[in-house]
Amino acid sequence: MATHASTLIIGGGPSGLVSLKYTLKHGPAFTGDAPPMLVEMESEIGGTFRWRGYENAELVSSKQLTCFSDFRYPLNAPDHPSLPNFVNYLKDYASHFKLLPYIHLSTKLLSLERNDSDPDGFIHRATIRRLSRGSDEGQEYTVLAKRVIITTGLHVTPNIPPIRGLNTGHSPRAPQWIHSSQYKSRSQLADRRVLVLGAGETGMDVGYESVLSNATRTWMGVRGGFLSFPKVLNNFRVLGTTFDGNLPIDGLITNLFETAYVHPWVAASHLRWFVSDFVIKRVLWVLTGTQAGCNQWAGELPPERQGRAYVFLNKSAKAMQFINRPYRKMSRLHQFFAHYIDPPLPKGVRDPTIHLVPFPTHFDEEGRAIFPQPPKHRRKEIGWKEECKPDLVVLCTGYKQEWDWLGEGYPRGPDECNIRGVCWDKDLSIGFVGFLRPGVGAIPPMAEMQAQLFILLSMGRIPVPRSPENYHLLHSPASRIQYGVDYSTYMATLARDMGSAPGLKELWREHGWFVTFVYCFGAAFPTFYRLTGPFRSPKAPEIVRTELWETIARRGFIGNIFMGVIPMAFYAWVNLMALILESCWIKVAPRLGYRYQRMQN
Structure with a gap:
């Protein structure tokens, strides 16, 4: 075990691996003899893909948006690989x-402390x-490092809410309970x-597996609500024709005027989020009745709060057919048109x-779950009025982050990192990578760009x-x-920070019109930000011409009109109006200030 490290990386999931790769290839890999x-x-x-997975689990984000920029899945691989496959x-x-x-x-980190006096x-x-x-099992070591990247992830310590009569207090007939981190296969749910x-x-996955395991009954406790959306767009029937495009939803947002070349006023207003939510809600009503x-x-x-501007999309939609059964109501006319x-x-x-x-308030002495009334917008749900006396409670309540191993002088997690959630301006030698979660998208490519930012x-x-x-x-x-x-x-935002966001003229001049076209119509794939800038990769242009072009071609002509051309044209007009207003304001504001000053005098 080395006693010194140029960069110490804590955690061996996707974020840790990509941080190590960039440290070796682009960063301060070695300091003297310290690797x-x-x-x-x-x-x-x-990481969590290896140790907190379960039977039949697969990625909810597409391979195109989940894998790293210069090491890709084969084109013929499934869009959403299984967790073992991703490992x-x-x-x-x-x-x-x-x-x-x-x-x-x-090798477990026990503590991290400042060593500012080291010459x-x-x-x-x-x-x-x-x-x-082995011979050194249980042995403790001290490692001194110049830089530290923390990549322990969002899914390590189970978040277990205290529920009276279940896991706190005494209830002789309390049901058995486990956290979802302990769930591995549907055999744990069968006949219960x-x-x-x-x-x-x-x-949603555990609920679906419970039904298929032949559980005698399955309840799902919902606290604030969720926003369901399938990870793949298909199975819509419109005027007798079934749409089975098999399109991963996380690759449908286009770049031009939605992500790239957005006026600061438009970005600050979140107008794109609200407009897309407004349109998507109406389209969903037409296609699905809700x-x-x-x-x-x-x-x-x-x-x-219904919209992707507010919450994470829940892309595990397999259970929705079982949730909808008591509530789904569509007229025959609507079903004839679309469903x-x-x-x-x-x-x-x-x-x-x-x-x-x-979500239950507590369990009584007989082991029955006691529920409050659901919120007003969900009063139609009737399950809470019936007796709920489970044999097994599965706490799918997420995870929490603990930082008690961090000594004085460190930010207490990424929440205190005022530079893009990665590091803080008091000390640029400590970074947190992989701790932000996208509403639609994947953490690994975000971690890749966070590692790039930290190195620079x-x-x-x-x-x-x-x-x-x-x-x-x-x-x-x-x-x-x-x-x-x-x-x-x-x-x-990270690409602009690092000088990796390509300009259209630059793309056209260096890579030609086809790469430029794919960049405009594609989603924010990390490979786009390897076409130029400090992490330019010779592999990037070919990946864009093949795999990333394939994500656009699969939409078809009509799909690209509705998902590409129309949004681009609309947001181009919005950004142009903002630019005109800004230009007018720059000219008028000084005069208004001068007149105001004269009036004051």
């Missing part, structure tokens, strides 16, 4: 870029312990009365309904960015989660 070092407490790399991808990534010699598995600049002191079986608490993507979500008839958010086609009901299912209930800042190659942060989702102030961002806006 970079990555420590991972588990026995294999892969194998991460292992191949580590092997391809020769990261393995710098990775220390079964050679190794200002971070890490205490680590070897967990693997299951209450799933939480309606995020994991909760605008609370895509084919979502219950469990909805309050009307004023959503549910998958065939699996044979042998004992109870093909997920019964929605509010820590080496003093770019100034600290000062432009406004217009990428945060509009979470409720009371929400436990405040780390949501709009994926494309955040990626474009």
Whole structure:
């Protein structure tokens, strides 16, 4: 075990691996004889995808938007790989870029403290312990580092809400309970009365698996509501024709005038979010009969917070056919015009309904869940009026971050990092990568660009960015989660910070009209930001011409008109109006100020 590291990376998931790769290739990889070092407490790399996965789980974000910019999935691979498949991808990534010699598995960080008096600049002191079986099992070491990148992720420590009669207090007949991190297969649910608490993507998966496991009954406790949208656009029937485009939704947003070349006034107003939400709601009503979500008839958010500007899209929509059963109502005329086609009901299912209930206040002495009345907009849900006496409660209540191992002088997590949620201006040698979550999109490519930003800042190659942060989702102030961002806006912001955002003239001159066209019509794929700038890659143009072009071609001519040309034309007009107003204001404002000053005198 080395005693010094040029950069110490904590965590061996996607964020840690990509941070190590950029440190080796582009950053301060070696300081004298001190190489970079990555420590991972588990026995294999892969992070939450390896250790908190479960049977039948797969990515909810597409491979095109999830994999890294210069190491791609094959074109013929499924759009949404299984979690084991993605873990194998991460292992191949580590092997391809020769990261393995710098990775220390079964090695746990115990504490990180300041070491400011070190004359050679190794200002971070890490205490680590070897967990693997061997001659040094349990041995503690001290590693001094010049820089530290924390990549422990959002999904490590289970968030377990205290519920009286379940996991606090005494109830002799309390049901068994587990956190979703302990759920591995549907055999844990079979022939039981299951209450799933939480309606995020994991909760929806567990609810779906509960029905298919032949649980005797399945309830789902929903606290504030959710916004359901399938990860793939298909199964719409319009005027007798079935639309089965098989289009991943996270690759449908275009760049030009929505992400790139957006006037600051338009960006600050979040106009694009509100307009797209307004349009999408009306389209969903036409296609599915409801605008609370895509084919979502219950469990909805309050009307004023229905939209991707406010929450994460829940892209695990398999359970919706079981949730909708008591509530779905469409007229025959509407169904004739358009409707959503549910998958065939699996044979042998004992109870093909997920019964929605509010989040319980407590469990009584008999082990029954006691519920409050649902909010006004969800009073149609009736499951809470019936007896709910589960055998098993699965807490799909997410995870929390703990920073008690961080010593004095460090930001207490990414919430205190005032530079793009990555680092703070008091000390550019400490960074947090992979802690922001996109409303629609994936964390790994965001982590890749966060690692790029940290390297440039820590080496003093770019100034600290000062432009406004217009990428945060509009979470409720009371929400436990405040780390949501709009994926494309955040990626474009980091690209501009680093000088990686390509200009249209520059693209046309260096790569030709075709690459420029794909950039304009494509989503904010990380490869676009390797076409130019400090991390320019020779692989990027070919990836754009092949794989990223394929995401646009799959939309078809009509799809590109409605998803590309029309939005571009509309937002071009909006941005032009903002530019004209700004020009007028620049000319008029000084005169108004002069007249006001004369009046005061």
